[in-house]
Amino acid sequence: MMCDGIRDTPVLGKRAICLWQSGQGVKSIMNEKSTETVEGFSPADAQALLQSVFAPWVRALSLETLAFDASGGDFILPQNPDLCLSGGPGQNVICGQAVMAVADTVSVLTLAGVNKRFRNCTTLDMATNFLRPLMLGPVAIRGEVLSNGRKSALVRVELRQAPLGKPAGKPSGKPVGKLAATANCAFLYLED
Numbered sequence: 467m468m469c470d471g472i473r474d475t476p477v478l479g480k481r482a483i484c485l486w487q488s489g490q491g492v493k494s495i496m497n498e499k500s501t502e503t504v505e506g507f508s509p510a511d512a513q514a515l516l517q518s519v520f521a522p523w524v525r526a527l528s529l530e531t532l533a534f535d536a537s538g539g540d541f542i543l544p545q546n547p548d549l550c551l552s553g554g555p556g557q558n559v560i561c562g563q564a565v566m567a568v569a570d571t572v573s574v575l576t577l578a579g580v581n582k583r584f585r586n587c588t589t590l591d592m593a594t595n596f597l598r599p600l601m602l603g604p605v606a607i608r609g610e611v612l613s614n615g616r617k618s619a620l621v622r623v624e625l626r627q628a629p630l631g632k633p634a635g636k637p638s639g640k641p642v643g644k645l646a647a648t649a650n651c652a653f654l655y656l657e658d
Contacts, residue, residue, distance in 0.1 A: 506582035534579035538610040569649035573621040576609030604628040
C-alpha cells in the first residue's frame with residue numbers, strides 16, 4: 467500500500483496512521499485519541515495557527531498535530547526527503563537545522579495548546595542535544611511545558627524515530643521510538 471501522509475480513517479473506532487519508508491506503506495493504529503483537546507484549543511486549531519502565522523518554509527515541514535493534554539502536545543513530522551542531507555555518508559539523515567526548526571515550531575504550538583490560545587512570543591534561547599541521527603521517515607514528537615509564567619515560558623521537546631508498523635504516539639502512556647534529539651526552548655511573551 468502506498469500512502470502520502472497521515473490520514474484520519476475510522477478503523478475499529480481508532481485513528482489509522484499510514485507510515486512509510488522507501489515507498490513501502492505500513493499501516494499503524496494509534497490508540498490515543500487524535501482529537502483530544504485542551505478545552506478551547508484543538509489539534510485543528512493548531513493546524514490553522516500553523517497555516518496563518520508561520521512562515522511558508524515552516525509550513526513546508528508538514529507537521530501534524532495529534533493531541534494536546536494539560537501539560538503538552540503530541541506531533542508527527544512525516545517523511546520528507548527535502549529535510550535530509552543531500553549526499554555522502556549522511557544521505558537520508560534529517561539535517562540538524564530541520565530538527566531545530568521543528569523543535570521551535572512544536573514549542574510554540576504546545577504553548578498555544580496549553581494556554582488554550584496563541585500568545586505571541588519570541589524565542590529567547592534554545593539548547594538542542596542530538597543523541598542519534600534521525601533517519602528519513604516519520605518522527606514522533608512530544609512537547610512538554612516545563613514553566614509557563616506571565617512573561618516567559620520553557621518547553622522541552624523530544625524527537626523520536628517513529629518505528630514502522632507500530633503506533634506513532636503514546637498508546638500506553640510510554641513514548642514510542644528511540645529518543646534521537648531533545649531541545650529546551652525558552653520564550654518571551656510579547657503581550658501584557
